[in-house]
C-alpha cells in the first residue's frame with residue numbers, strides 16, 4: 001500500500017470537519033475524492049501534505065508513519081500536492097516554475113531528465129518555456145502546476161479540482177495526461193465535484209459528506225450505486 005490513512009479526525013481550532021476517515025491508495029492507482037462543497041475533500045489532501053494536522057488515527061506513506069513529519073519531508077518522500085486554483089508563480093517563466101518544483105536534492109540531481117520527461121508529456125510547455133506564467137491561459141497554467149508537481153519525482157500526485165474552469169477539450173487532454181502519468185507507476189489522488197467525470201477515469205472513489213466517508217468502492221460499482229445515482233448523478 002502506498003498511502004494508508006486510518007481513522008483520522010481533523011479540526012480547525014475546535015471545530016471538527018473530518019470524522020474518523022480512512023482512505024488508501026495503492027501503487028499505480030488513480031483514486032477520486034468526491035463530495036459536495038464543504039464536505040472536506042481539500043482538507044483531506046491538505047492533511048496528507050501536512051498543511052493541516054490531524055488528531056487521532058494515522059497516516060502511513062510507503063510504510064513510514066508520516067503523521068508528525070513536516071510538509072517538505074513528505075515531498076521528499078514522494079508526495080506532490082497541486083493545490084486548488086493552479087497556483088503557479090505568476091512572474092516567473094514556465095521553466096523557472098518547473099525548476100522550483102525540483103527543489104529537493106534527489107529531484108535536483110534528476111533535473112534535466114525530469115524536464116525532458118515533463119516537456120514530452122506537456123509539449124506546449126516546452127514551446128512556452130520562457131513565457132511568464134501569468135500570461136498563460138487557465139488550462140496552460142493548470143498543466144504547468146501539474147508539471148511542476150511531477151518535477152518533484154512523486155510516487156503520489158495529489159491534485160485538487162484539476163478540471164475546474166477548463167474547456168472540454170483541455171479536460172480531455174488532461175484526462176489523457178493523467179492516464180499516462182499513472183501508466184508510469186505514479187499514483188494519483190484527485191478531488192473532483194463532477195462525479196460522473198471522476199468515475200469515468202478513476203479506478204476507485206471515496207465519497208465524503210459533511211466530513212464523513214459515506215460510500216467507497218470501485219468506480220464501476222459507485223456509478224451503479226443507488227445513493228450515488230440519486231444524490232450525485234441526478235438519476
Ligand SMILES: Nc1ncnc2c1ncn2[C@@H]1O[C@H](COP(=O)(O)OP(=O)(O)OP(=O)(O)O)[C@@H](O)[C@H]1O
Nearest residue numbers: 012017035036037038039040041042043044191193
Ligand atoms: N482554514 C480553515 N479554517 C476554518 N475552517 C475551514 C478552513 N478550511 C476549510 N474549513 C472548513 O472545513 C470544511 C471542509 O472544507 P474543505 O475545503 O475541505 O471542503 P471541500 O469538500 O474541499 O469543499 P469545496 O469543494 O467547496 O472546495 C468546511 O466547512 C470549511 O468551511
